[in-house]
Every structure is written in C-alpha cells, then in structure tokens.
Amino acid sequence: MPVFRVEKNSNYTTMCNYHLRDQSLSLKGKGLLSMLLSLPDTWNYSVRGLSSITPDGVDGVLTALKELERLGYLERNQQRESNGRMGRAEYVIYEMPRKKPCSESPCTEKPYTVNPDTDTPVTENPAQLSTNRTSTETINKREKKEIQHRYGSYGNVLLSDTEYGKLRQEFPGDYQMRVERLSEYMASTGRSYKNHLATIRSWAKREKPKYNPADYTFEEGDSL
Numbered sequence: 615m616p617v618f619r620v621e622k623n624s625n626y627t628t629m630c631n632y633h634l635r636d637q638s639l640s641l642k643g644k645g646l647l648s649m650l651l652s653l654p655d656t657w658n659y660s661v662r663g664l665s666s667i668t669p670d671g672v673d674g675v676l677t678a679l680k681e682l683e684r685l686g687y688l689e690r691n692q693q694r695e696s697n698g699r700m701g702r703a704e705y706v707i708y709e710m711p712r713k714k715p716c717s718e719s720p721c722t723e724k725p726y727t728v729n730p731d732t733d734t735p736v737t738e739n740p741a742q743l744s745t746n747r748t749s750t751e752t753i754n755k756r757e758k759k760e761i762q763h764r765y766g767s768y769g770n771v772l773l774s775d776t777e778y779g780k781l782r783q784e785f786p787g788d789y790q791m792r793v794e795r796l797s798e799y800m801a802s803t804g805r806s807y808k809n810h811l812a813t814i815r816s817w818a819k820r821e822k823p824k825y826n827p828a829d830y831t832f833e834e835g836d837s838l
Contacts, residue, residue, distance in 0.1 A: 627652040628761055628775070630709040639685055642670070646678040647687055650707055679705070686711030709761075766797025777811040785818065792818070 629651045633644055649664070661679075665672040682688040687708055695701040762772040771793050773781065781789045792814050800806060807813040 630761055631763075632710045633687065636685070636711075639687075640678075640681060642674065642678045643681040643685070643687075646675065647682060647707070651709065682707070765793050767794060768797045768801040770800050771797045771810050773810060781811060781814065784815070 627648075629648065633639055633647050636644075639647075646664075649668075661672065661675055665675045668675065670678075679688060683690060683705075687710075689706045689708070689712060691704045691706070693701040693704055760774040760776060762774050763778070765771040765773055765778070773793075781793070785792055796810060796814055796817075
C-alpha cells in the first residue's frame with residue numbers, strides 16, 4: 615500500500631473541518647468552499663475571478679456553487695429593486711450547512727455573502743480578478759468570530775486556538791483530562807454550555823479543597 619507524506623509550510627489557513635469531512639460533498643465542492651474561506655477578508659472577488667484562478671472554468675465554478683446550495687452550504691435570496699423589478703440574487707456561504715441542524719455552537723455566526731450578476735451572461739476567457747473592481751458579482755466576507763475547534767472523545771467541546779492555549783497554560787498537567795471529563799458529561803447528560811473554557815474553569819474552582827485549620831487539641835493521656 616502506498617504511503618502519503620504531507621510536507622507543510624508556514625502559509626496556513628484556519629477553517630472549520632466540517633465540510634472537509636462531509637461525505638456528501640464532492641471534492642470539487644470541498645475545494646471551492648475551502649478556497650472561499652481561505653481568501654483574505656479584505657478581498658472582493660467574482661465568479662469570473664474564481665474561474666480565472668482554477669482550471670475548471672466558469673462552468674466548473676457554477677456547478678460547484680449549485681452543489682453547495684443543494685447541500686445547504688449556500689443560500690440564495692432574490693432581491694428586488696426600488697422599482698419593484700427583480701434585482702440581483704444574493705448568495706450566502708456558510709462554513710456549516712444550514713439544512714443540517716446542529717445542536718452545538720457552529721464554528722462561526724456570521725456568513726459570507728455572494729452577490730452574483732443575474733442578467734449579464736458570463737463569457738469564456740473571463741477577466742482576471744481585480745481587487746479594485748466594483749461589480750454586482752462581488753463576494754464579500756463579513757467579519758467573523760475566531761473559529762472554534764472540536765475536542766474530546768465525542769467532539770463536543772468547542773475551543774478556539776486562543777482558548778485552548780489558555781487552557782494548557784492554566785492546567786498544564788491535566789488539561790486533556792478536564793476536556794475529556796466535560797466531553798463525557800455533556801454526551802451522557804445531554805447538557806450544553808455557552809462557554810466551555812469558562813465551564814472547565816468553574817469546575818476547577820469547585821475542586822479546590824476548602825481551608826480547614828489544623829486541630830492541635832489532644833485527649834488526656836496523649837503525649838507530644
């Protein structure tokens with residue numbers, strides 16, 4: 615059996631792993647969604663721009679967008695202009711599908727919006743991406759919260775990289791045990807908490823032994 619070795623560098627992108635492990639999503643869909651999530655927040659990019667930096671072309675990008683919509687990673691909202699006519703369609707991209715309800719906190723609360731052109735057809739050999747371009751086919755990333763990762767045997771303990779670093783710093787000897795205990799407790803009881811780092815800290819405070827003054831009294835006949 616061949617062995618795959620991955621050589622990594624320092625140019626990383628942090629994103630939710632949910633779509634990468636979704637077996638219903640094709641490699642093309644996973645790749646496009648990963649690309650959308652990896653671009654800087656300051657970028658304004660278009661379908662034409664995406665097609666110009668991928669070998670699949672416009673048709674491939676549109677096919678992947680339709681798949682993301684079908685599986686709940688993309689929502690389309692038709693807008694109306696001030697005169698009542700149908701305007702451009704707004705697409706909203708999510709890191710986790712909206713059609714699959716999740717009882718735990720999602721990786722992010724603020725989605726990404728895609729505003730494609732609805733009446734101008736896309737021709738072959740699309741224009742190269744321009745960050746200064748103003749178009750109705752722009753994709754805008756909204757400010758998002760720090761991504762949380764899943765920990766514990768049941769994958770239900772949600773911690774951001776910052777929170778995980780604080781946890782290791784505050785409990786260097788048993789932070790993994792504390793994560794596992796919270797994971798098992800939530801899985802067995804069905805309870806949930808808004809902030810898992812705060813919950814672990816709260817439990818740790820309860821474990822601290824109360825101060826009991828030493829008892830220096832002794833019975834008659836005892837000797838020091």
